[in-house]
């Protein structure tokens with residue numbers, strides 16, 4: 001015996017006006033128990049409406065774009081007595097509301113031509129609450145979810161976790177995918193750069209592993225962060241320090257063997273501070289939101305010091321108030337303590353611009369990385385005698401190579417060139433430092 005079963009929208013937890021995004025059956029289709037008849041979608045989740053009885057679909061009452069609520073008739077299915085009985089014995093599916101109570105089918109008189117089949121009202125089982133199933137078909141999603149993914153620029157094929165029924169991708173899965181990608185981006189300082197591959201170098205020959213010290217690890221992290229966040233430009237220049245060196249040598253000749261000798265670096269520090277006073281935008285930091293420039297009225301210079309544990313940057317404070325001898329003594333004392341690992345954290349804070357000098361070793365030029373949040377760093381390599389044309393002849397001059405890297409968000413190219421020209425002028429004639 002056959003019964004006509006009405007399949008209705010079950011209790012879906014107070015949701016009304018639910019969108020019908022897909023209807024998967026038509027009259028005449030044979031449907032199995034639990035087969036998806038339609039796909040509904042609220043603003044929170046997408047859900048499949050399964051058939052609560054197996055049989056032949058007689059009529060379908062909804063179409064994509066309709067809005068339905070609890071109790072809306074979805075379809076009628078003509079089912080045999082056995083199927084209905086079997087369906088009645090099915091345990092109540094997990095539901096957001098109590099399982100619907102089913103009307104028991106009544107025996108039907110064969111002769112009723114106008115009503116050939118008795119009608120049984122049967123809500124579809126309540127849709128399952130999404131679980132964290134791993135999707136077997138990663139791109140199994142309704143058109144609405146696909147549209148949503150497209151609007152966010154998400155390639156739905158890349159979403160491997162569908163938490164809907166049978167692994168269907170839901171709106172929430174798309175949102176979670178976007179959150180995950182954003183979080184990974186942040187972890188990589190917004191760069192989205194793929195991680196370096198891990199290579200087993202022992203396959204090419206003998207190796208030894210050496211753990212990086214704390215300073216090296218922290219410096220590495222900081223340098224990577226700066227490298228990825230600051231648009232940096234390095235400008236190169238040469239300063240004629242022939243007279244300055246003559247003066248420095250003369251001063252050193254006057255010193256006793258216990259006095260701290262003057263190195264060229266202290267003159268460079270003074271010239272740098274004079275240029276900073278002339279160009280205040282170099283003695284500044286950009287606010288974290290990039291909206292403001294914080295101009296500093298103090299003049300603290302960081303000096304990169306090479307130590308057995310790695311690079312550290314002690315800060316010489318209030319340099320504009322200190323003389324060459326005082327600065328020399330402070331530089332010698334601080335760099336010694338830095339090499340012995342005796343600097344306190346506070347001694348490495350509050351710098352305005354850093355100098356990285358490789359002049360004691362050699363070099364002709366390099367591109368130092370800005371010690372952010374400072375906006376510039378001055379690199380120094382080895383001075384050497386060069387023939388310089390004075391308009392009549394070549395004359396030997398001691399030329400000092402300088403490299404200025406600056407944060408291009410704060411410093412324009414022309415400002416960088418002018419700043420460097422000022423340093424060059426101060427070093428070329430240190431009497432100008434008195435002006």
Ligand code: CAO
Pocket residue numbers: 261263264265266303304305306311335356357358359360361368380381382383384400
């Ligand atoms: N041109 C020619 N000679 C130079 C010079 C230059 N630009 N800079 C230094 N020298 C000479 C000095 O005059 C000194 O000569 P004497 O022994 O004849 O007196 C010698 O080189 C050694 O100088 P120094 O480097 O010890 O002293 P300094 O004051 O110039 O520098 C300090 C001090 C602490 C900056 C330096 O010792 C240092 O650690 N430099 C490394 C910085 C660094 O690691 N930078 C890398 C950053 S990027 O990774």
